[in-house]
Amino acid sequence: MPQQTRRRVARPRRYLMCRPEHFDVTYSINPWMRPEKPTDTGIAVLQWERLRNLYLGLGHQVELIDPIPGLPDMVFAANGATVVDGRVLSARFRHEQRVPEGPAYLKWFADRGYTTRDAEFVNEGEGDYLVVGSRVLAGTGFRTDRRSHAEAAEFFGREVVPLELVDPRFYHLDTALAVLDDDEVMYYPAAFSAESREALRALYPDAVLADDHDAEVFGLNAVSDGKHVLLAQEAVGLADELVRRGFSPIGVDLSELLKSGGSAKCCTLELRGGPGQ
Numbered sequence: 001m002p003q004q005t006r007r008r009v010a011r012p013r014r015y016l017m018c019r020p021e022h023f024d025v026t027y028s029i030n031p032w033m034r035p036e037k038p039t040d041t042g043i044a045v046l047q048w049e050r051l052r053n054l055y056l057g058l059g060h061q062v063e064l065i066d067p068i069p070g071l072p073d074m075v076f077a078a079n080g081a082t083v084v085d086g087r088v089l090s091a092r093f094r095h096e097q098r099v100p101e102g103p104a105y106l107k108w109f110a111d112r113g114y115t116t117r118d119a120e121f122v123n124e125g126e127g128d129y130l131v132v133g134s135r136v137l138a139g140t141g142f143r144t145d146r147r148s149h150a151e152a153a154e155f156f157g158r159e160v161v162p163l164e165l166v167d168p169r170f171y172h173l174d175t176a177l178a179v180l181d182d183d184e185v186m187y188y189p190a191a192f193s194a195e196s197r198e199a200l201r202a203l204y205p206d207a208v209l210a211d212d213h214d215a216e217v218f219g220l221n222a223v224s225d226g227k228h229v230l231l232a233q234e235a236v237g238l239a240d241e242l243v244r245r246g247f248s249p250i251g252v253d254l255s256e257l258l259k260s261g262g263s264a265k266c267c268t269l270e271l272r273g274g275p276g277q
């Protein structure tokens with residue numbers, strides 16, 4: 001069926017978020033981070049609250065993890081773990097500044113009775129693991145160690161498709177690719193190696209492709225519930241194409257968090273399945 005005639009249905013989601021009470025840019029571990037530029041924690045909190053209220057207004061559940069002083073990037077909950085069928089693979093961060101976030105998120109899950117695994121290899125949670133239907137797309141190149149992909153495949157019992165990122169501005173998979181539905185994605189081809197571009201073309205021949213501008217404003221760091229797609233408000237080309245395909249895009253302003261290299265998806269960890277599954 002042509003994409004534009006599909007009726008889009010929202011599925012209620014459960015998300016984990018972390019209020020950016022200690023947000024700041026005090027170090028630089030990606031090309032967007034400029035510690036010399038001022039940040040405003042109050043604005044970051046306001047922008048984040050709007051995102052959270054949008055989720056609640058759409059009928060989704062939002063759980064919260066307490067922010068920890070001294071961990072300014074902890075707001076990026078998507079990096080904190082990967083949750084599939086109630087099974088939680090912990091994050092193991094590449095840069096020392098973020099290493100303590102892994103155990104903090106893992107504890108949140110363990111305290112609530114989830115089945116957890118303390119990851120053996122470096123991986124940055126849903127920053128590099130994206131679930132598309134029964135398949136998991138897995139980024140590597142800048143953060144997540146390739147060896148983590150086999151660990152994730154074994155732990156989740158799912159097919160894991162490796163994708164290599166080649167542009168340091170798009171250092172996590174979820175800065176270059178967004179999941180729209182169980183069989184649809186949008187992505188920025190130039191962020192991937194030739195081999196990975198080929199793999200994506202074969203898997204998703206009808207994917208929405210982002211242009212340079214929309215990728216650079218982090219339009220692909222988007223969250224979809226199957227109908228509503230929350231994405232950076234500046235990504236107007238992507239929003240137009242999403243409307244054409246029957247989705248309802250909702251523009252969000254997360255300009256303060258972009259100073260650390262994150263947007264809507266980075267702030268949002270999807271909880272797929274609950275404890276005891």
Ligand SMILES: CN(C)C(=N)NCCC[C@H](N)C(=O)O
Nearest residue numbers: 030076078127172260262266
């Ligand atoms: C897309 N996701 C989840 C992210 N891109 N996360 C943002 C991480 C930002 C942080 N300063 C870092 O460089 O790790």
